[in-house]
Amino acid sequence: MSLTFNKLEVVSEFNKIQVRETDENGKYWRRIIYPDMDVSSEVQEIQDKAEELWTDEVKSAWTTHKAEQEAKLKE
Numbered sequence: 001m002s003l004t005f006n007k008l009e010v011v012s013e014f015n016k017i018q019v020r021e022t023d024e025n026g027k028y029w030r031r032i033i034y035p036d037m038d039v040s041s042e043v044q045e046i047q048d049k050a051e052e053l054w055t056d057e058v059k060s061a062w063t064t065h066k067a068e069q070e071a072k073l074k075e
Contacts, residue, residue: 015053035062
């Protein structure tokens with residue numbers, strides 16, 4: 001299945017990037033890219049947005065948030 005990027009939105013205080021893509025049948029697919037993910041294989045628009053939004057402060061806050069959530073699950 002081949003997907004074509006057509007829209008992005010920034011969500012939450014961690015600047016997660018929500019990507020909307022369409023397949024060859026026109027069906028929409030969504031996925032979220034998180035601040036700790038590698039975007040080097042994404043289209044340039046997504047790479048540029050990640051570079052703009054994912055400051056060291058945002059990345060650190062995201063890492064802290066994930067660690068806190070994992071610790072809660074272990075309780």
